Amino acid sequence: MMANSRPIGVFDSGVGGLTVLREIEQILPREDVVYLGDTARMPYGNKSPETIVRYTLEGASFLLDKNIKLLIVACHTASSYGIDILQEQLPIPVIGVIQPGFELLMQSTRSMRIAILGTEATIRSKVYQNLIEEHYPKAKIFPVPCPLFAPMIEEGLVDQVFTKQIVEHYLSCLRNKKIDAALLACTHYPLIRSLIQETLGENVQLIEPARVCAEQAKEWLVSSSLANFQSTPPRYEFFSTDETDKFKQKMEIFFPVRHVSVFLRDWKSVNNLKSCNQTFT
Numbered sequence: 001m002m003a004n005s006r007p008i009g010v011f012d013s014g015v016g017g018l019t020v021l022r023e024i025e026q027i028l029p030r031e032d033v034v035y036l037g038d039t040a041r042m043p044y045g046n047k048s049p050e051t052i053v054r055y056t057l058e059g060a061s062f063l064l065d066k067n068i069k070l071l072i073v074a075c076h077t078a079s080s081y082g083i084d085i086l087q088e089q090l091p092i093p094v095i096g097v098i099q100p101g102f103e104l105l106m107q108s109t110r111s112m113r114i115a116i117l118g119t120e121a122t123i124r125s126k127v128y129q130n131l132i133e134e135h136y137p138k139a140k141i142f143p144v145p146c147p148l149f150a151p152m153i154e155e156g157l158v159d160q161v162f163t164k165q166i167v168e169h170y171l172s173c174l175r176n177k178k179i180d181a182a183l184l185a186c187t188h189y190p191l192i193r194s195l196i197q198e199t200l201g202e203n204v205q206l207i208e209p210a211r212v213c214a215e216q217a218k219e220w221l222v223s224s225s226l227a228n229f230q231s232t233p234p235r236y237e238f239f240s241t242d243e244t245d246k247f248k249q250k251m252e253i254f255f256p257v258r259h260v261s262v263f264l265r266d267w268k269s270v271n272n273l274k275s276c277n278q279t280f281t
């Protein structure tokens with residue numbers, strides 16, 4: 001296989017990473033993709049750092065075996081704990097969502113009063129807070145863990161009466177904080193963007209890193225002469241570590257498939273994710 005016709009790997013704890021894949025499809029329409037959603041072990045957001053790192057390395061190892069040329073870690077929780085280790089250990093480049101999210105957030109705020117919305121683990125990792133404090137010591141950061149958001153959205157419960165109440169429950173604390181930007185630091189949150197916007201008010205810009213992440217991938221592919229110029233439609237291959245049918249149903253919420261060919265594999269072929277001891281040989 002020619003180096004530039006190798007696929008891009010996209011990793012997420014579940015189907016949420018499809019919100020990132022949507023952007024990859026737009027920005028890199030000729031690239032083949034292998035997507036792995038670790039649905040059997042999702043959510044990562046309530047797991048310990050050690051467990052998140054182990055799962056992330058196992059997922060990356062699975063995708064490496066698919067001969068990918070670049071790995072995109074769509075999951076904020078996995079990126080928060082695993083991106084440095086992956087970038088150090090993998091023989092291919094690894095792009096996460098943290099740096100794009102940070103850059104976009106800081107380009108967008110004027111008041112330097114900003115909120116970070118994410119899973120418990122992402123917020124606890126302080127990955128965004130540390131980056132911001134290091135580069136913008138005057139920024140006032142309001143980190144808000146929203147543990148129910150991802151499971152609720154994963155179940156497709158995005159427009160129920162209680163969805164609004166749950167959004168209100170987590171985010172009403174931000175109302176008097178005079179923030180002007182909030183980072184949606186979780187793959188799932190774009191799916192309830194309008195509710196979050198309604199709750200925070202229209203003066204607050206909601207920041208999603210997915211597009212910038214896809215653009216960074218494009219930059220790397222072009223600068224390394226590894227972009228795919230195929231004229232046939234790209235091949236998208238999806239793997240999930242648990243029930244494929246459920247994954248397919250959820251795909252319809254997150255990523256209605258239009259132009260791409262989809263090959264969905266039975267989870268049994270992937271349930272032997274290699275146990276990985278933080279080394280890639």
Ligand code: DGL
Pocket residue numbers: 012013014016017042043044045046074075076077078119122150185186187188
């Ligand atoms: N994909 C995760 C993230 O972006 C959310 C779901 C989970 O907790 O696994 O943080």
